[in-house]
Amino acid sequence: KELARTRLFQSTAAMFPVTVSLFSGERTTQTPAELVTADYFRTLGVKPALGRLLGPTDMRNPGADTVCVISYSLWQSRFSGQNVVGRRVKLNGLDFRIVGVTEEGFEGSVLYWPHDIQIPVTMTSLFMDNFPWQTANSTFLYPLARLRPGITLAAADARLKVIGPQVGAKIRDPKNPDQTALWNRFSLVSAMQGPGLVEDKSLEVSLVSGIVLLTLLIACANIA
Numbered sequence: 001k002e003l004a005r006t007r008l009f010q011s012t013a014a015m016f017p018v019t020v021s022l023f024s025g026e027r028t029t030q031t032p033a034e035l036v037t038a039d040y041f042r043t044l045g046v047k048p049a050l051g052r053l054l055g056p057t058d059m060r061n062p063g064a065d066t067v068c069v070i071s072y073s074l075w076q077s078r079f080s081g082q083n084v085v086g087r088r089v090k091l092n093g094l095d096f097r098i099v100g101v102t103e104e105g106f107e108g109s110v111l112y113w114p115h116d117i118q119i120p121v122t123m124t125s126l127f128m129d130n131f132p133w134q135t136a137n138s139t140f141l142y143p144l145a146r147l148r149p150g151i152t153l154a155a156a157d158a159r160l161k162v163i164g165p166q167v168g169a170k171i172r173d174p175k176n177p178d179q180t181a182l183w184n185r186f187s188l189v190s191a192m193q194g195p196g197l198v199e200d201k202s203l204e205v206s207l208v209s210g211i212v213l214l215t216l217l218i219a220c221a222n223i224a
Contacts, residue, residue: 033117051100
């Protein structure tokens with residue numbers, strides 16, 4: 001929300017990596033997955049190879065949005081390229097329905113670590129031991145954003161340095177003052193490094209530039 005208010009970006013989204021137990025009726029495997037917000041695929045410019053991708057309508061009911069999207073590589077290796085739209089699988093023992101397959105080559109937003117399943121962020125509490133993800137000072141997500149046309153990296157960087165303290169002031173955790181202070185600073189980094197925290201105690205901002213595949217990504221609080 002705070003990123004969207006800057007008017008710097010076409011769209012914003014966020015994700016968090018998890019590992020789930022996938023059972024498809026044959027065997028169970030531990031599979032890397034991502035909890036994603038409504039505009040995740042739109043922000044990254046990903047298209048479906050089959051079915052559809054996740055969107056706002058899949059994230060209206062916290063704890064009840066039992067749909068998921070799988071990667072093209074998982075579709076081929078686990079399901080032999082068969083039509084899986086509508087097929088039900090179990091993730092951590094929970095019944096989920098596959099609604100689509102992402103285009104070939106897309107394996108999540110974490111560099112060098114393929115993630116084969118995307119799940120609505122509204123299901124977070126079921127995959128993270130009832131983690132209070134909707135609280136104001138919950139800062140576990142890695143946000144992403146796509147720059148508006150005509151906005152330069154320097155302009156975005158300058159604006160983020162201004163709003164950093166404003167965002168930090170809204171996210172106070174009395175039990176974790178160091179984490180609160182962390183949200184007062186932002187740092188732009190190349191998406192080639194993947195999302196995460198940088199060593200200088202500032203927050204990475206993952207920016208997705210408008211046209212090129214080599215994207216920039218931005219990290220910020222309370223984006224969901």
